[in-house]
Amino acid sequence: xxxPAVTPGIPGRERSALDEVARLLPYARPHRALxxxxxxxxxxxxxxxxxxxxxxxxxxxxxxxHHEHLALFGFDLDPRRFLMAILLSLAxxxxxxxxxxxxxxxxxxxMGQRMIYALRLDLYRHLQSLSMPFFKNASTGRIMLRFMGxxxxxxxxxxxxxxxxxxxxxxxxxxxxxxxxxxxxxALVVLSVLPLYLLVFLRLSPALRHTGRxxxxxxxxxxxxxxxxxxxxxxxxxxxxxxxxxxxVTEQTGRLRDxxxxxxxxxxxxxxxxxxxxxxxxxxxxxVGGLSVLNDEMTKGGLMAFYALAAMLFPPLRxxxxxxxxxxxxxxxxxRLLDFLDETAPLKERSGSRPLAIGRGGVRFEEVRFSYVPGxxxxxxxxxxxxxxxxxxxxxxxxxxxxxxxxxxxxxxxPDGGRVLIDGQDLRDVTLASLRRQIGxxxxxxxxxxxxxxxxxxxxxxxxxxxxxxxxxxxxxxxDFIRALPEGFRTQxxxxxxxxxxxxxxxxxxxRAVINNPPMLVLDEATxxxxxxxxxxxxxxxxxxxQGRTTFVIAHRIxxxxxxxxxxxxxxxxxxxxxxxxxxxxxxxxxxxxxxEQLLLEGTRT
Numbered sequence: 378x379x380x381p382a383v384t385p386g387i388p389g390r391e392r393s394a395l396d397e398v399a400r401l402l403p404y405a406r407p408h409r410a411l412x413x414x415x416x417x418x419x420x421x422x423x424x425x426x427x428x429x430x431x432x433x434x435x436x437x438x439x440x441x442x443h444h445e446h447l448a449l450f451g452f453d454l455d456p457r458r459f460l461m462a463i464l465l466s467l468a469x470x471x472x473x474x475x476x477x478x479x480x481x482x483x484x485x486x487x488m489g490q491r492m493i494y495a496l497r498l499d500l501y502r503h504l505q506s507l508s509m510p511f512f513k514n515a516s517t518g519r520i521m522l523r524f525m526g527x528x529x530x531x532x533x534x535x536x537x538x539x540x541x542x543x544x545x546x547x548x549x550x551x552x553x554x555x556x557x558x559x560x561x562x563x564a565l566v567v568l569s570v571l572p573l574y575l576l577v578f579l580r581l582s583p584a585l586r587h588t589g590r591x592x593x594x595x596x597x598x599x600x601x602x603x604x605x606x607x608x609x610x611x612x613x614x615x616x617x618x619x620x621x622x623x624x625x626v627t628e629q630t631g632r633l634r635d636x637x638x639x640x641x642x643x644x645x646x647x648x649x650x651x652x653x654x655x656x657x658x659x660x661x662x663x664x665v666g667g668l669s670v671l672n673d674e675m676t677k678g679g680l681m682a683f684y685a686l687a688a689m690l691f692p693p694l695r696x697x698x699x700x701x702x703x704x705x706x707x708x709x710x711x712x713r714l715l716d717f718l719d720e721t722a723p724l725k726e727r728s729g730s731r732p733l734a735i736g737r738g739g740v741r742f743e744e745v746r747f748s749y750v751p752g753x754x755x756x757x758x759x760x761x762x763x764x765x766x767x768x769x770x771x772x773x774x775x776x777x778x779x780x781x782x783x784x785x786x787x788x789x790x791x792p793d794g795g796r797v798l799i800d801g802q803d804l805r806d807v808t809l810a811s812l813r814r815q816i817g818x819x820x821x822x823x824x825x826x827x828x829x830x831x832x833x834x835x836x837x838x839x840x841x842x843x844x845x846x847x848x849x850x851x852x853x854x855x856x857d858f859i860r861a862l863p864e865g866f867r868t869q870x871x872x873x874x875x876x877x878x879x880x881x882x883x884x885x886x887x888x889r890a891v892i893n894n895p896p897m898l899v900l901d902e903a904t905x906x907x908x909x910x911x912x913x914x915x916x917x918x919x920x921x922x923x924q925g926r927t928t929f930v931i932a933h934r935i936x937x938x939x940x941x942x943x944x945x946x947x948x949x950x951x952x953x954x955x956x957x958x959x960x961x962x963x964x965x966x967x968x969x970x971x972x973x974e975q976l977l978l979e980g981t982r983t
Contacts, residue, residue, distance in 0.1 A: 397711050401535075404492040411491075415484035419540050422477045423547040425470060427555060430685035432463050437678035481540075489536035496714070497528055503718055509789045510749055511720065517604050519597045523717050526596070527710035534707030542700045545693035552690045559683055560675065566665050567687050570658035574651060574694055581647045586705035588640035593709050595633040602629060655691040662687045732811035736800045737765025738896045738927035740786070744795035747781060755781050757950040759795070763943075768928045770941035772971055777947040779931045783899050786929070787813050799897075817895040817922075821902035823886030825874030830859055830885060831866040833874075837889040845892060853887035854918040883915055891922055898928040935975055944968065 405412055500523065556564040606613060606622055613622055662684055669675040675683070745759040756778050763769050771779040784790050785797050788804055797804045804812060817837075825833050834846050841849075846866065850856040858881055862868045874882040890898065900919065916937065922928075932938050939958035946954035946961065946968045954961055954968050961968040 397708060397715070400715055401492070401711075404495050405488075407495075408488050408491055411484060411488045415481065415488055415540065416543075418477055418481045418484055419544050420547055422474070422481050423544040424551045425474050425477060426689060427548075427551055427686070428470065429467070430682040430689070432467060433685055434676070434678035434682035436460070436463055437676075437681055485536045485540050489532050492535060493528060493532045496531070497524065500524060500528070500714065500717065503720070506725070507720060508791065509784065513749070517601065519601045521604070522597045522600050523714060527593075527713050530707045530710035531714065534704060534711070538700055538704045538707055542697060542704065545696050545700070548693045549690060552686055556683060556686050556690075559679070559686070560669070563662065563666055563669065563675075563683055566661050567658055567690065570654050570661070571694075574654050577647060577650045577654070578697075581643055581650075582705060584643045585640065585647065586708060588636055588643055589706040590709040590712075592633060592636040592640050593706070593713070595629065595636055599626070599629045599633055602626065651694060655694060658691060659684075659687065726808055727805060730806055730808045733799060733802060733804075733807040733815055735815050735896050738815075739763060739765045739800055740897075740927060741798045741801075742782070742785070742795070743798070745782075745785065745792045745797060746794040747778075747785070747790065747792050755950050756792070759950075759952065761945070761952065763927060763929075765800070765927050766925055767942045768923050768930065768940070770930045770932060770938040770944045771947060772931075772933065772938055772944060772968060773947035773953075774971075778950040779947055780901055782947070783901060783929050783931065786897070786899060787816050787818065814893060815895050816897045816899055817890030817893065818899045819883070819886045819890050819901065823874075823882055825870050825877075825882055825885060827870070827872050829864075829867045829869055830862075833870060833885055834866075834888045834892060837892040841892050846888075849888040849892035850885075852891055852918060852921060853884045854914040855881070855884035855888050858884075880915065884918065887915065887918055887922065896926055898922060898926050900928065901931045902933075933971070933975055935972055946971070 504520070553564070553568065556567060602625065606626075613619060666675065666680045666683055670677055670680050740761075740763040742759045742761040745756055746754060747756040748754050759782060771782065773779055781790070785792060785804075786799075788809060791805075799807075799812075799815075826836065831843075831846055834849055835841050837849075838845070843866075847856065850859055850866075859866055859868070868876075870876055870882075870885075874885070877885070919930075919937075920940070923930075930937060930941060935958075938944055941958070944954075944956060944958060944961055945952050946966070948967060954964070954966050956964075962972055963969070
């Protein structure tokens with residue numbers, strides 16, 4: 378069977394192992410002492426079994442020769458004491474191995490968890506620094522897979538893969554050195570198998586990594602699709618698309634299955650060939666070694682010791698085959714994490730940025746241009762000056778650039794050209810924290826976190842007192858409905874606020890926006906998705922909130938727009954009309970057409 382089909386658009390790029398190690402080193406450097414301790418314990422554990430075959434040799438040769446006095450560690454011992462000394466030595470080695478195993482496990486796990494802790498925090502900090510266009514193109518499922526699945530695979534590589542491979546390599550080198558010293562001719566017989574194993578390893582490793590990369594990509598795509606469709610389950614059911622969605626999941630699951638089978642096929646081939654070579658090597662040792670015993674070139678104990686040493690050589694070789702499979706999968710995960718960390722973060726504070734000093738709250742846009750896709754302008758040369766305390770409404774058809782324009786204020790996006798100023802201060806010269814503290818934001822589809830009403834309102838200012846939370850709720854016309862709930866402000870809102878109505882969620886979003894008493898407000902369709910009663914309550918709250926604050930409102934409803942000090946009508950990324958409602962309405966331009974369409978929808982008159 379050939380390679381399975383694949384979802385288009387595979388992210389990432391190939392990196393060398395040295396590149397990956399170089400990127401991980403900064404996470405290991407703070408733990409040098411722990412790393413050295415882990416390394417020392419691992420090396421000791423790797424060679425602790427090497428003396429065992431020599432004890433076996435002495436016991437076999439002693440039993441067969443019936444000597445009255447036997448030498449051990451430079452002492453002449455009678456047979457009983459000799460056997461007791463052997464048993465005590467083996468017991469001491471067993472205890473030492475147990476202690477070293479525990480120490481190695483704890484040291485490697487502690488070091489790995491500390492490295493992953495720092496890496497996970499770096500990932501989250503980087504995620505926080507990315508601009509909104511990134512999130513338009515990245516699914517939540519894929520991001521979550523980076524934080525959970527991929528990072529755990531890297532942890533396994535650090536704690537088990539790399540150290541286990543190092544221990545196995547040390548064991549192999551030590552055993553090879555010992556068998557060469559013990560019987561170099563027989564050692565060459567054993568070592569003749571190694572080039573064949575290395576050839577198999579080198580031939581199959583690239584295919585193992587490729588299939589692992591493709592399987593993880595398909596798992597990421599499936600995870601993203603499932604998360605999106607579960608979140609949008611109401612839409613799926615409303616449009617009776619269950620069968621179509623099942624077909625898509627079936628297709629994605631099938632691709633994932635095929636790549637996992639392909640990966641298992643390559644891994645199984647590698648393991649099977651390694652096992653064949655190991656068995657072949659063991660048979661050669663017994664055959665050639667048996668002839669040496671018959672020719673009196675080796676003792677029977679020497680042959681058993683050599684065979685035991687050779688047997689110690691092959692399990693690490695088999696483990697290296699399996700470890701290589703894990704390692705290749707972990708490298709895929711590490712590449713994906715590094716791709717994520719390499720994602721450009723355009724929203725960086727300039728060196729020497731200072732806190733925003735708000736005076737009247739005047740805003741100026743100077744020749745602002747912006748594009749989400751190069752060559753497809755969304756904003757084209759916006760020139761606009763807004764006095765502090767003014768209420769400015771933005772209207773226009775969908776896709777005119779209204780939300781994009783207002784996204785520049787809290788620096789969710791960065792203009793391609795021109796600049797934005799508040800009270801004469803270029804937003805690129807002020808700290809993001811001080812800028813965003815001055816702006817209260819309410820969107821068309823407000824997001825509430827799982828938790829209580831009080832926690833969601835206080836999210837706007839974590840240090841707010843209970844009285845301040847209550848006051849923010851009053852200002853947003855939310856206090857009465859909250860107090861009517863059985864648990865009041867401690868009511869659990871559910872995921873995304875699903876236990877509350879749309880109007881209640883919107884009013885809580887208003888309360889959250891104003892609890893910090895910001896001098897500026899940005900309201901993006903804050904009343905478009907609520908019923909008439911909720912709209913009335915929200916509009917009353919907005920009228921209070923906008924007093925004395927520089928406010929930008931995106932709205933289509935005439936009842937909201939007509940109260941603005943200025944109305945900006947946008948089309949094609951430009952401001953095409955500007956003025957008050959009564960003036961613009963009688964110009965018979967774009968605003969007039971928008972109002973008439975809205976009046977038909979509302980069934981009312983201005």
